[in-house]
Amino acid sequence: MVSEQIRIGDEYYLLASALNTRRPRLVLNHGDSFAIFDLAGDIPLVGLDPFGLIHRGTRFLNRFELRINGDLPILLSSVASEDGCELITYLTNKDKQHDGEIVLTRDTVAIERRKTLLEHRLYETLRLQNFGPTTLDVLLSFRFGADFADEFELRGTARSRPGERAPVQVGQHSVRLGYRGADGVERRTLIRFSPEGWRVDAERAELVLTLPRGEEAVAEVDVACEAGEPREMPSTFRPAVAMLRNERRNWCEAFPRITSSDEGFNAWLGRSLHDLALLRVEDPRGSHVHAGIPWFATLFGRDSILTALEVLAFSPELAAGTLRRLAAYQGTERDAFRNEEPGRILHEIRHGELAAVGDVPFGRYYGSVDSTPLFLMLLVDYADRTGDLALPRQLWPAALAAMRWIDTDGDADGDGYVEYERRTPRGLVNQGWKDSHDAVSHADGRLAEPPIALAEVQAYVYAARRGMARLARRLDAGGEPELWEARAEQLRRQFNRDFWLEDEDTFALALDRDKAPCRVVASNAGHCLFGGIAEPEHGRRTIERLMRDDVFCGWGLRTLSSSVPRYNPMSYHNGSVWPHDNAIVAAGFARYGGRSVAARLLTALFQAALGIETRRLPELFCGFARQLNDKPVPYPVACSPQAWAAGSVFLFLQAVLGLSIDAWERRMTFDQARLPEWLENVEIRGLRLGESKVDLFITRGHAGAAVEVMDKQGDLQIVVTG
Numbered sequence: 001m002v003s004e005q006i007r008i009g010d011e012y013y014l015l016a017s018a019l020n021t022r023r024p025r026l027v028l029n030h031g032d033s034f035a036i037f038d039l040a041g042d043i044p045l046v047g048l049d050p051f052g053l054i055h056r057g058t059r060f061l062n063r064f065e066l067r068i069n070g071d072l073p074i075l076l077s078s079v080a081s082e083d084g085c086e087l088i089t090y091l092t093n094k095d096k097q098h099d100g101e102i103v104l105t106r107d108t109v110a111i112e113r114r115k116t117l118l119e120h121r122l123y124e125t126l127r128l129q130n131f132g133p134t135t136l137d138v139l140l141s142f143r144f145g146a147d148f149a150d151e152f153e154l155r156g157t158a159r160s161r162p163g164e165r166a167p168v169q170v171g172q173h174s175v176r177l178g179y180r181g182a183d184g185v186e187r188r189t190l191i192r193f194s195p196e197g198w199r200v201d202a203e204r205a206e207l208v209l210t211l212p213r214g215e216e217a218v219a220e221v222d223v224a225c226e227a228g229e230p231r232e233m234p235s236t237f238r239p240a241v242a243m244l245r246n247e248r249r250n251w252c253e254a255f256p257r258i259t260s261s262d263e264g265f266n267a268w269l270g271r272s273l274h275d276l277a278l279l280r281v282e283d284p285r286g287s288h289v290h291a292g293i294p295w296f297a298t299l300f301g302r303d304s305i306l307t308a309l310e311v312l313a314f315s316p317e318l319a320a321g322t323l324r325r326l327a328a329y330q331g332t333e334r335d336a337f338r339n340e341e342p343g344r345i346l347h348e349i350r351h352g353e354l355a356a357v358g359d360v361p362f363g364r365y366y367g368s369v370d371s372t373p374l375f376l377m378l379l380v381d382y383a384d385r386t387g388d389l390a391l392p393r394q395l396w397p398a399a400l401a402a403m404r405w406i407d408t409d410g411d412a413d414g415d416g417y418v419e420y421e422r423r424t425p426r427g428l429v430n431q432g433w434k435d436s437h438d439a440v441s442h443a444d445g446r447l448a449e450p451p452i453a454l455a456e457v458q459a460y461v462y463a464a465r466r467g468m469a470r471l472a473r474r475l476d477a478g479g480e481p482e483l484w485e486a487r488a489e490q491l492r493r494q495f496n497r498d499f500w501l502e503d504e505d506t507f508a509l510a511l512d513r514d515k516a517p518c519r520v521v522a523s524n525a526g527h528c529l530f531g532g533i534a535e536p537e538h539g540r541r542t543i544e545r546l547m548r549d550d551v552f553c554g555w556g557l558r559t560l561s562s563s564v565p566r567y568n569p570m571s572y573h574n575g576s577v578w579p580h581d582n583a584i585v586a587a588g589f590a591r592y593g594g595r596s597v598a599a600r601l602l603t604a605l606f607q608a609a610l611g612i613e614t615r616r617l618p619e620l621f622c623g624f625a626r627q628l629n630d631k632p633v634p635y636p637v638a639c640s641p642q643a644w645a646a647g648s649v650f651l652f653l654q655a656v657l658g659l660s661i662d663a664w665e666r667r668m669t670f671d672q673a674r675l676p677e678w679l680e681n682v683e684i685r686g687l688r689l690g691e692s693k694v695d696l697f698i699t700r701g702h703a704g705a706a707v708e709v710m711d712k713q714g715d716l717q718i719v720v721t722g
Helices: 237-254 263-279 301-311 317-328 353-357 371-386 390-407 455-475 481-498 524-531 536-546 579-591 595-610 643-657
Strands: 003-007 013-017 026-030 033-037 052-055 058-061 063-068 074-080 087-092 096-098 101-104 109-118 121-130 136-145 164-170 174-180 186-194 204-211 216-226 257-260 659-662 667-671 681-689 692-700 705-713 717-721
Touching: 026 074, 026 087, 026 109, 026 263, 033 109, 052 216, 058 186, 058 216, 063 109, 109 237, 121 136, 121 204, 121 237, 186 204, 204 216, 237 263, 257 263, 263 595, 263 643, 301 317, 301 371, 301 579, 301 643, 317 371, 317 390, 371 390, 371 455, 371 659, 390 455, 455 481, 455 524, 524 536, 524 579, 536 579, 579 595, 579 643, 595 643, 643 659, 705 717
Parallel strands: 667 717
Antiparallel strands: 003 013, 026 033, 033 052, 052 058, 063 136, 074 087, 087 109, 096 101, 109 121, 121 216, 136 204, 164 174, 174 186, 186 216, 257 681, 659 667, 681 692, 692 705
């Protein structure tokens, strides 16, 4: 197999098979499980390519292939439902010969496969119909297998010791494949077939269906991932898909209904909303999102927080659940292997075997430098957006612990900047959102040596300190608001002195261990505007600088300027385009008076979405310059769907509309609202503030956008400034 290694950390890779990049995929996802199929609805036996049914970090099916009369059927079409709850595949039989004669012509038997995934269980129903002139006996068969590979094995990490296969248990209409991992956990794949009549062994199941002319027959298969106590679940496809569809519909209907004059933009909005529902996980503490499929189908501190921030103006529900969930996992001790420190907010959590036995440190891992200040930013912004002080009171001890981490372990050398350094040979070398091993470099291409102070992290810390001071006064619950404000102001002055690159009109990417600036132009500077740390003049010049052709490629802002040695448009972090990155930068531009420039970024990403059939923006795409009417160049192993990519359109919209919501004053403000030239109007129905809600109609004009209140219920003030 031809493959290449794409480095995303010092020793953790994504293996990109040259064949895999040519295989389209269909995805189902729910909770801690996801499944990836080919267009025929099969899980092909293709080694370490990420096809399969994966539950809590382990692949429970690595083969699941349908045969008709012993042959692969002919694919007619396949489609995923808009809400991501169901996959539908249409197939037919191929020509069948006997002694040189065709005894069954192709296109005689119509086959419809429908699948859904609910928690740990995959359901499939098959409907076969005979359109031939006579009664047919059709042999329906499945070939299956379970390798119980860990998700990090699929990404290229070797395990230190193997587990043990359990004997296959074959029942009358079922089979159970088992494995005991090196972590001592027994994992089992239970496959059940109906109706009666299936012949089952350790690798295949067969059923002969008699189909009279014009008649149809139905068969069902369900696959349960067993690891721990069994849970009560629907027994068949129809109630399972109904339960899942109802869950996602209820969440989407609670989100404001946003439509526009442009059908392409509506498709992007709709796809993004459904992707958020697909990646959303319900929890007793509230809901949060998993980061993305296939590589990040778990809770990530940074990703989950930024996604919640992207949609906060429209739906604060995700923020509350995310905050509770992350507070529950907040660091309490010092553990170098996990990069854990008291008060530090989680980077990611993994449930697989390799994490449990310590082959990778990500079972509960804290190696992100920005999750902690971002946690505080989200807490403050949630309170301002909702007026809910109960949650901040509940999480106040966690917030104070996070502030202590910023001032102590976060700033270990006491220079006023929050920095990172890996404490062990394992884990991530770089701990900002650009966490690949080569993401932080100097102008001559040298990699920066840790400890490293990233530009955007200082902006997040600045915003967190200012916000926490405001929140402390509202809660009257302790803390040091005067000290936090003083330190925020000191950081602002120090940052604008040490990070500003006068000759480049922007901020340095970072300071290295010698406090030398990394004098490269990168999108991180736009995050500094998002956090509000930049002086007004520095903000204005940064906007202009990032929109030059070496950074703005036509599809959005590259992560790194094309003028520096490390630039590579096909890299993960050194020249690619990330939708969430562009949305955050657009919000920063808008904050510093660049609302029309934010609209240019919105236009670029919208046109990128139009170049993708599903209108689903992936995690990232390559940073090649736009050529005429071409499409953005895909990145080979990008996650899709990805939560913060899905949330980006909502932050873009908030940025161009200048929308802010102040729960304390019961006020929604539209400050210098703009719409791009291709967008005549936007309608927002059911935008809520507590029990109040409003319907709005925004129309593009020559000098801005007009905001019309169509309906308003409750105590709520709408302010429009020009």
